[in-house]
Amino acid sequence: MLRKTIHYTEYFGITAKEVPFEDLDAYGDTKLFLDPHAIRIISGTEPYRSRAVDSIDTFLHCLTTRVLSHEKDSGDLLSHISEPKETHLGLVCTGHSGHAGSDFIAQQIWLALTTDLEALLKVGVLKHLEDLPLFVNGIDRDITSDITTRVIFDVLADFTHDCCSKYPELNQHGTITLAKDVWDPIQRKWVERSYKLPAIDGMPFVLIPKGWCRKQLLGSARRFFQIGSMGYIQQKQSRYDGVGKLLKPTKKMLKKQYSGSVRNTNVSATSTALGDNANIVEEFWKYVDEYYKAHIVKAA
Incomplete structure (x- = not known):
């Protein structure tokens, strides 16, 4: 009961x-x-x-x-x-x-x-x-x-x-x-x-x-994985073909490729991004803050 x-x-x-x-x-x-x-x-x-x-x-x-x-x-x-x-x-x-x-x-x-x-x-x-x-x-x-x-x-x-x-x-x-x-x-x-x-x-x-x-x-770890890590890796693996068309792997494809520990992927992606002078942690929190203001605060 x-x-x-x-x-x-x-x-x-x-x-x-x-x-x-x-x-x-x-x-x-x-x-x-x-x-x-x-x-x-x-x-x-x-x-x-x-x-x-x-x-x-x-x-x-x-x-x-x-x-x-x-x-x-x-x-x-x-x-x-x-x-x-x-x-x-x-x-x-x-x-x-x-x-x-x-x-x-x-x-x-x-x-x-x-x-x-x-x-x-x-x-x-x-x-x-x-x-x-x-x-x-x-x-x-x-x-x-x-x-x-x-x-x-x-x-x-x-x-x-x-x-x-x-x-x-x-x-x-x-x-x-x-x-x-x-x-x-x-x-x-x-x-x-x-x-x-x-x-x-x-x-x-x-x-x-x-x-x-x-x-x-x-x-959360999974949200950062989906937005920060996968977003960076997707950009990293994107290539232009012979006629100038951007070929971008889907996040669904990438998730199969990176099917191990979410947090381990977050660590490796963040570290690799630093070598490209990209701070994906900072960018992630900017995204979170904008989402919070647009969807949570406005809806309250």
Whole structure:
């Protein structure tokens, strides 16, 4: 028997027609994911947006610096990316206490950055957190959402506190003081802080600004494969015949040719394109941003 979804506004008795936060399932995980690129380009959520972007950018910068310094491991940087329990986001069907973002994922990220992706880091092609899902095996929407949440948790906690001031109903079931290791973009390290958060059935939670979550990431490995990698390879393999007609292989043909790992193809195509002075990662994000403005923002 399907359980009826009870959203935050219903659970807390908030009658406002519009709220600035994602109105998620109070008793389980909603199949939505924090998207770092959506946060980067969305408008109307200041000052939280700029603070969140600063957090995710300084985090990746510190990680990149450590990689390029040829450190043996990531130190403390990747030791805090386990799945947060306070967002009610993700793929868990019952409850909200999944087990993604483990030490194994941290090892996968570090291994990828120090091997296949080190060359792309050196030339500045990989410069944002949202670039990782394009190239690192095992990093998809769920893991990306978990990492993003952990890195911007301080921002989410402050947003939640401000919402509680505007909607006092959020505090009616009590509050809980939660100690959490959070990323400090000024000190550029993880620090422990305490937060007074609203609770549902004795469990603390944080609110997410509206528009920061999506069912699918704006930039996924497969989308980059189809638009960035295949687009470049298609152009690379195009030739003119004897009468000046451009012969271009179809993407369907190319997908059969490149039927192996999507992410491996993304790495090789990006690296090859650099030799032609082409940055297909940058071009891909330009395409994503234009699509977002034309189809998603306009339709909202």
